[in-house]
Amino acid sequence: MEEKESILVVKNLTKHFKTSFGIVHAVDNIEFDVRFGETFGLVGESGSGKTTTGYVIMGIYTPTAGRIVFKGHDISLHTVKRPKSIKKDMSMVFQDPASSLNPSKTIREIVGLPLKVHGMVNGSSELDEKVAKLLEVAELPPERFMYRRPRDLGGGEKQAVAIARAIATNPSFVVLDEPTSALDVSVQAKVIKTLMKLQQELNLSYLFITHDLSLMRNVASRVAIMYLGRICEYAPAAMFFQNPLHPYTKMLLSSVAVLTDKEEALKPKGVKSIGEVPSAINPPPGCRFHTRCAFAKNICKVKEPELAMIESEHYVACHLY
Amino acid sequence: MRPSLTERLLEIKNLYVGYKTYMGTSKVLDGVYLSVDTGEKVGLIGESGCGKTTTMKAILRILPTNAVLQSGEISFGGKDILKMGKSELNELRRKRIAMIFQDPTAALNPVFKVETQLADIIKFSSAHESEETEEIRAKRIRLLKEVALPDPERVLDSYPFQLSGGMRQRVCIATALATHRQLLIADEPTTNLDVTIQDQVLRLIKDIVEKRKLSVILISHALGAVRGFVDKVCTMYAGEIVEVAETEKLFSDPLHPYTKGLLESTPRLTGGGFSEGIMGRVPDYINPPQGCRFHPRCNYSLDICKKEKPPIIDSEGNHSVTCWLYYKK
Amino acid sequence: MNKSRLLRIKNSRKLESAKRMWYRFLKSKLSILGLVMALVSISTALLASLITPHPEDVTKVTHFERKLLPPNLEYPFGTDDFGRDIFSRTIFGFQYSLMMAGVVLVLVVPIGVVLGLIAATRKGLIETVIMRIADIFIAVPALVLALAICSVLTPSVFNAMMAVSLMWWPWYARLTYNVASSLKNEYFVQAAELIGASSSHIMFSEILPNCLGSILTKVTLDVGWVILIGSSLSFVGLGAQPPTPDLGTMVAGGGQYMPDYWWISIFPAIAIAFIIMGFNLLGDGVRDMFTE
Numbered sequence: 001m002e003e004k005e006s007i008l009v010v011k012n013l014t015k016h017f018k019t020s021f022g023i024v025h026a027v028d029n030i031e032f033d034v035r036f037g038e039t040f041g042l043v044g045e046s047g048s049g050k051t052t053t054g055y056v057i058m059g060i061y062t063p064t065a066g067r068i069v070f071k072g073h074d075i076s077l078h079t080v081k082r083p084k085s086i087k088k089d090m091s092m093v094f095q096d097p098a099s100s101l102n103p104s105k106t107i108r109e110i111v112g113l114p115l116k117v118h119g120m121v122n123g124s125s126e127l128d129e130k131v132a133k134l135l136e137v138a139e140l141p142p143e144r145f146m147y148r149r150p151r152d153l154g155g156g157e158k159q160a161v162a163i164a165r166a167i168a169t170n171p172s173f174v175v176l177d178e179p180t181s182a183l184d185v186s187v188q189a190k191v192i193k194t195l196m197k198l199q200q201e202l203n204l205s206y207l208f209i210t211h212d213l214s215l216m217r218n219v220a221s222r223v224a225i226m227y228l229g230r231i232c233e234y235a236p237a238a239m240f241f242q243n244p245l246h247p248y249t250k251m252l253l254s255s256v257a258v259l260t261d262k263e264e265a266l267k268p269k270g271v272k273s274i275g276e277v278p279s280a281i282n283p284p285p286g287c288r289f290h291t292r293c294a295f296a297k298n299i300c301k302v303k304e305p306e307l308a309m310i311e312s313e314h315y316v317a318c319h320l321y
Numbered sequence: 322m323r324p325s326l327t328e329r330l331l332e333i334k335n336l337y338v339g340y341k342t343y344m345g346t347s348k349v350l351d352g353v354y355l356s357v358d359t360g361e362k363v364g365l366i367g368e369s370g371c372g373k374t375t376t377m378k379a380i381l382r383i384l385p386t387n388a389v390l391q392s393g394e395i396s397f398g399g400k401d402i403l404k405m406g407k408s409e410l411n412e413l414r415r416k417r418i419a420m421i422f423q424d425p426t427a428a429l430n431p432v433f434k435v436e437t438q439l440a441d442i443i444k445f446s447s448a449h450e451s452e453e454t455e456e457i458r459a460k461r462i463r464l465l466k467e468v469a470l471p472d473p474e475r476v477l478d479s480y481p482f483q484l485s486g487g488m489r490q491r492v493c494i495a496t497a498l499a500t501h502r503q504l505l506i507a508d509e510p511t512t513n514l515d516v517t518i519q520d521q522v523l524r525l526i527k528d529i530v531e532k533r534k535l536s537v538i539l540i541s542h543a544l545g546a547v548r549g550f551v552d553k554v555c556t557m558y559a560g561e562i563v564e565v566a567e568t569e570k571l572f573s574d575p576l577h578p579y580t581k582g583l584l585e586s587t588p589r590l591t592g593g594g595f596s597e598g599i600m601g602r603v604p605d606y607i608n609p610p611q612g613c614r615f616h617p618r619c620n621y622s623l624d625i626c627k628k629e630k631p632p633i634i635d636s637e638g639n640h641s642v643t644c645w646l647y648y649k650k
Numbered sequence: 651m652n653k654s655r656l657l658r659i660k661n662s663r664k665l666e667s668a669k670r671m672w673y674r675f676l677k678s679k680l681s682i683l684g685l686v687m688a689l690v691s692i693s694t695a696l697l698a699s700l701i702t703p704h705p706e707d708v709t710k711v712t713h714f715e716r717k718l719l720p721p722n723l724e725y726p727f728g729t730d731d732f733g734r735d736i737f738s739r740t741i742f743g744f745q746y747s748l749m750m751a752g753v754v755l756v757l758v759v760p761i762g763v764v765l766g767l768i769a770a771t772r773k774g775l776i777e778t779v780i781m782r783i784a785d786i787f788i789a790v791p792a793l794v795l796a797l798a799i800c801s802v803l804t805p806s807v808f809n810a811m812m813a814v815s816l817m818w819w820p821w822y823a824r825l826t827y828n829v830a831s832s833l834k835n836e837y838f839v840q841a842a843e844l845i846g847a848s849s850s851h852i853m854f855s856e857i858l859p860n861c862l863g864s865i866l867t868k869v870t871l872d873v874g875w876v877i878l879i880g881s882s883l884s885f886v887g888l889g890a891q892p893p894t895p896d897l898g899t900m901v902a903g904g905g906q907y908m909p910d911y912w913w914i915s916i917f918p919a920i921a922i923a924f925i926i927m928g929f930n931l932l933g934d935g936v937r938d939m940f941t942e
Contacts, residue, residue, distance in 0.1 A: 045515035046486075060840055079844055087846040100837035104859035106663075114845045128656065146656065147663040154602050155369075165841070184368035184542055189586035189598030211516055214545075214588040218595060241590065255520035256590060257545030259572055263590040273517040276485055343673050 006033040007173055007205045008057065013066035015049075015056050022281040026052040028229040029066070031307070034173070039199065039206040041220030041237070043213060045252070047277045048226040050209045051095070054175045057207065058092050070173070088118050091166040095178040097158035101150040107161055108146045111135065114168040130168075137201075138164040139194055156187035160194060167198060175207045180215070192219060213256050214263075217241055222313075225249050228280060228288040231307065235314035244268060245316045247293045287319065295320055329396075330536050331357040331380070331504060336393030338372075338379055338560075339606075346389065347606040349375050351560040351614065353393070354633065355538075357504065362530065362537040364547030364568065366583070367557035370603045373540050376557075377506050381418060382410055398503070415445055419497035421526075423509035425489035429481040435492055436461060436477040442499045464495040469525055487518035491525065498529060505530065508540045523550065544587055548572065553639070556580045559604050559614040566640040576642040578619045613645065621646055675939045684931025688873075691925045695748040698741050707734035708742045710893045718911050728913035730904065732893075736913060740921050743897035746890065747925060750811055751876040755869055757815045762822025763865060767853045769823065770830035781827060784820035792817060796879055800888035807896070810889035814879055818872075825868055829861045863940025871933035874926035881922050897922050 011031050017024040027049040034040040044050040055061050057068055059079030068076045075086055091114075094100040101110055111131045112121070121127045132142035138160040150158055159179060166174050176195070180188035196219070199206060208220055216223055217237060224234035225248065233246040244250050250268040258264055275292035278284055284291050290300040297319060305317045338350040349372045357363050367373045378384045380395055380402065395402040397413065405413065422428045430438060439461045465473035468491040481489055490510060497505065507526060511519035527550055530537055539547055547554055547568065554571045556564045556579060564577040575581045585596035601618035604610055610617050616626040623645055631645045675681055699705060704725075707713075713733030721728045727736035769780040787795070799813035833839060834857065842856050881898030883889035890896035892903065897918045904914025 045517060058844055060844070079846075084846050087844065090844075092841070092844055094837040094841065096837060100841055102838040102842075102856055102860070104862075113842065113847065117846045117848075117851075125653065128653075143655065143659060147660045149663075149667070157602075162841075165845075169845075185544075186368060186583060186586045186599040189588075189595055190600075192588075192595075193597045212588070213516070214590045217590055217592045218588045238592070241592070251517060253590075255517045257519070257523075257543065257548065258590050259545050259548060259584065259587060260589070260591075266590050273520045276487055276518065277515070343677075 005035045007036050007071060008034040008207070009067075009069040010053075010057065011067045011069070013053070013056060013068065014064045015052050015061055016064045019281075024280045025229050025283050026280060027056065028283075030226070030229075030231045032224055032231065032234060034205055034207055036172075036205055037199075037203055038221045039208050039219050041216045041223040042207060042209045042226060043211065043216050043223055043252075044226035045211055045277060047228060047280055049229040049280075050226050051177055053226070054092070054177045054207060054209050058090065058175055084118065088114075088169045089171050090173045090175070091169065091171045092175040092177065093159070093162045093166050093179045096182055097155050097162060098150070098182075100162050101158055103150050106147050106149055107131075107135070107140075107153075110150075110161060111165045111168060114165060118169050120169065131164075134164040134168055135161075137167070137198065139190070140164070154187070155183045156191055159183065159191050163191070163194060163198070167202060167204075170202070172203070173205045173207070175209070177209045178211070179208075181210065181212065188215070195219075213241075213253060214258070225252065228277065228283050230288055230304075231317065232289065233314075233316045233318075234307075239311070239314050241266065243314070245310060245314070245321060246289075246318050247271070247295050247320070248289050251292070287317075328359045329356060330359045330361075330398060331355075331538075332394075332396045333376070333380070334394040334396075336376065336379060336395065337391035338375055338384070338393075339389045339391055340385075341387045341389060342607070345607045348609055349560050349606050350379070350393075351609070352630075353557075353560065354562055355555060357536050357538060359503070359536055360534055361553070362539065362551040364551035364554040365538055365540045365557060366542070366544055366547065366554060367540075368542050368583075368603070371557045372560040373557050374508060375560075377420070377508055377538070377540065380506070381414055381420060416500055417502060418504045418506060419502040421490075421493055421497050421505070421507045421510045423512055425486065425493045425513075426481065428493050429489060431481055434478060434480055435484075439464065439477070439492075439496060439499065442496045460499075464499060465492070467498070467529065468492070468495045469521075470495075485518075486514050487522060490514060490522055494522075494526065494529070498533070501533070502535065504536045504538070506538045506540070509542065510539075511546065512541070512543075519546075526550075544572070544583060556583065559609065560606070561614060561643060563615065563644065564640075564642045570640055574640075576636065576640065576647060577644050578621050578646075579615050582618075613643075671939045674941070675935045677938060678935060680931050681935025681938065684928050684933070684935055687924060687928025688932045691744055691928055692748060694741055695745040698745040702735075702738040702741050704735040704738040707738050708893075708895050718907070718914075720911075721913055727917040728911075730900075730914045731907065731911075734893075736900070736917055739895035739900060740897070740918055742895040743900060743918055743921060744925065746807075746894065746896045747877045747880065747922070748873075750807070750814075750880045751873045753811050754815050754818060754876050754880075755872060758818045759822055759865070759869060762819040763826045763858070763861070765819070766823040766826025767830055767858060767861075770827045770834060771849060771853050771857070780823065784823045784827075787817050787820040788824060790817075792875075792879060793882055796883055797886070797888065800883055805888045805891060807890045807894065810880060810883045813883075814876060818876070821872075822865065822868070825864055826861055829864050830857050833857050833860055863937070867933055867937040867940065870929055870936045873929040874933075877922065877925055 013027060013030050015027040017026055042050045042053060056063050059077060059082055062078045063076050067074055070086065075082055079087065108131050111134055112127050115121045115127060115130055121130055131146065135142045135145055140157060140160050180191050183191065198204060210216055220237050222234065222236050223240045224231050227248050233249050244253055250271045251273050254268050254271045255273045256267065278291060286302045287300040287305050290296040293300065299319050305319050307315045307317045308321065309315050310321055333353055333355040336350050336353040340347040340349060353376055365373050382402065390403065440457050443457050443460055461477060462473045465476055470476050470488060470491050476484065476488065510526065511522050514522060539551055541547055551568055553565060553567050555562045556577060558579045564580050571580065575584055582599040586598045588595045599618050604614055612628045613626040613631050616622040626645050631643050633641055633643050634647045635641045636647055715733060716729050717731055717733040719725055719729040725735045725737060727740060730736055765780050769777040795817045796813050799816060800810055803809040839852060839856055842852050880889060884896045884898030885902045890899050892899055900918035901915045907914050
């Protein structure tokens with residue numbers, strides 16, 4: 001990984017949670033990087049650890065082990081311990097638009113908070129101006145929305161407010177955690193368009209987390225797929241979808257609901273989804289996917305496979321390769 | 322021409338339903354027409370707030386207290402549901418129509434084990450209200466095996482919170498099929514589940530439907546979910562069915578601008594981007610737009626769309642659309 | 651951007667919000683009744699000096715010539731064993747009771763709420779210390795605790811108010827702690843943390859406004875409770891002392907004259923019930939106002 005082109009590098013990142021049932025291995029020793037200006041996609045189902053990864057990168061959780069390097073600085077700390085300049089440069093859009101906006105506040109207060117915290121405005125009328133501009137950029141007419149409260153807004157509009165808030169401090173990196181999963185498809189299209197437009201205009205780098213593969217195909221330049229805390233495969237988008245290697249990737253792709261025969265043809269044949277995700281408290285030994293894998297060999301039950309490069313930029317962690 | 326051999330199982334005609342709120346009446350359903358023949362599988366596509374759940378609740382007469390059934394007819398097997406008495410309704414709900422909901426966690430009672438809940442259902446929907454316990458236990462295990470639950474004994478002995486989302490939904494499907502039914506209404510049965518589990522559960526529903534020759538209404542907000550399963554698809558917008566067609570026909574040749582908008586907004590696995598979505602938002606049901614409810618968001622709207630509600634137009638056989646664009650004098 | 655237009659929009663939204671809350675309040679007829687009763691109680695208390703027909707009877711006077719008179723035109727509630735007009739004293743009783751409730755709540759609410767917020771946001775030792783102390787106070791029955799505290803101090807209105815305050819703050823701490831703890835896990839609190847907002851901003855500006863509904867409901871209901879506890883204390887002689895026209899004291903004073911001269915105890919008792927009922931019904935309405 002060429003560190004100079006990367007805005008974010010994650011090395012040996014591990015996050016475990018101690019619970020009364022045992023230790024939850026949410027994320028175990030993962031490694032990837034996000035390059036300047038790209039959208040790096042992180043795909044997985046529940047229990048994969050993709051959301052936890054996003055949270056650790058943002059500092060909502062402190063890593064159990066490993067390092068997070070942002071623009072050359074080691075930021076492997078909880079957010080309260082991070083310098084303000086870092087907090088200004090990174091932001092996040094959450095999964096549930098309803099609970100990511102404080103219901104007792106107006107849109108102006110919500111979007112204005114980061115501006116106030118980082119001292120970017122002097123006085124109420126400058127705040128009005130800046131918030132209005134941000135709302136416009138997020139395609140929300142300021143006059144209609146400035147003094148509304150979240151409960152009056154639809155899901156897509158709430159997410160647009162969350163986006164306006166996320167770009168308020170001119171960050172260079174945004175983590176998007178399932179930003180459109182709670183939205184209808186026609187609303188999702190609008191929100192994604194806004195995100196893509198902003199990425200172009202403001203030169204943003206995105207870590208895009210979702211379980212929707214069809215969406216990922218259209219937004220990400222590189223995709224990594226996670227299962228039970230480990231990265232199984234990652235590759236540039238086109239390669240990932242046209243030549244999936246890991247059995248889990250194939251299983252996930254074969255389960256996607258598609259609309260056309262062309263898309264159907266792209267789905268791996270001869271693979272069917274079976275079984276359920278095991279508990280992260282006692283992950284299966286060896287390769288974590290072996291309990292559901294149609295191609296599991298003896299070695300898979302014992303030894304965890306390492307990520308290896310199979311073709312240019314295409315990495316897989318599987319004993320088949 | 323529909324062969325006269327297939328019977329009309331469910332028919333909704335011109336259904337108007339509103340909700341009373343302190344700001345006025347929210348006129349949600351604006352003349353819904355929907356029909357399901359015996360053995361037919363119908364998909365109902367609509368985004369949030371379009372009234373699809375209201376319609377389903379109206380069929381089972383489980384609308385909330387502030388709902389007003391303003392006019393319309395819902396007939397099941399020839400009888401008008403809206404005029405049924407309590408005992409007829411109970412029979413309808415216990416033995417004729419089964420419903421699977423979106424959130425299996427909410428549909429199961431958290432303080433009772435699965436075996437108790439299944440036993441209750443079996444007792445209430447069977448002909449003999451007091452079956453022997455042994456029979457009930459055997460029946461329960463059979464049901465759970467039918468929904469492909471491994472280790473049915475353990476599942477019976479568990480509380481809902483001890484099961485995964487996919488397993489809970491399978492239990493719900495088992496309860497829905499505890500007796501012979503004629504119609505299955507599945508309201509977004511897989512939306513809350515993981516993608517790989519969604520696929521499994523949908524395949525399961527498909528199998529059961531084929532085996533038991535059930536008629537189905539499958540509701541979803543995503544078009545892909547109904548493909549490969551239903552015979553015909555209805556798209557719903559703002560309380561009205563705006564288009565009905567055979568599945569492949571709807572996807573390849575959509576007529577209504579809303580259906581087109583939906584298809585264009587859906588990201589494709591093959592890449593290539595997607596549209597900017599449909600501008601505007603769902604109408605205010607208390608003061609809905611005059612004329613066609615979709616016209617404020619429609620790129621193709623004509624003058625007449627703003628004034629008068631469009632009629633249902635039959636185009637090329639089994640494809641109907643509610644839109645002025647296809648009106649020929 | 652048009653500044654005055656923005657201002658107009660802002661004000662109309664606030665009006666809309668207020669109207670919506672009001673509609674929710676009006677849903678129940680009983681809440682309206684409660685509001686009326688509460689307003690009557692408060693106005694009586696505020697205007698006491700203006701509306702009493704015999705203000706001198708509130709102090710240490712005696713008119714033995716007109717003692718123990720049953721209710722009549724000149725003395726609508728009758729007179730007591732000192733010949734004092736019970737109607738006038740009851741009106742002033744409203745003032746005393748509501749004043750006590752007011753003082754206690756003004757002390758107790760800020761302290762309890764702030765402690766609850768701190769306990770919810772700073773987990774660990776501080777949380778444990780605050781909440782366990784609160785638990786101790788909550789575990790002991792209110793009246794018993796109040797009696798215990800009062801009996802070691804000289805009986806007076808002031809000491810009664812201090813005793814009640816001391817055992818009341820934990821309830822607000824616990825209420826705020828519960829609501830704040832559940833809010834703490836909402837995404838908008840995480841978002842504020844990520845943005846870099848200070849912890850006092852998060853406590854007071856993000857979390858607290860969402861607790862207000864529960865707190866205000868409790869305050870309204872508590873008016874009745876505080877008055878009840880206060881009257882009970884006076885009833886057993888540990889609060890206000892005669893000749894203070896405290897309602898509880900008045901009920902106690904008339905006890906020995908029951909049932910022949912019933913009006914001495916009954917009218918003050920009805921007054922206590924009236925105030926408590928009014929604020930309880932109002933409390934239901936306040937809760938409805940904050941429930942979407």
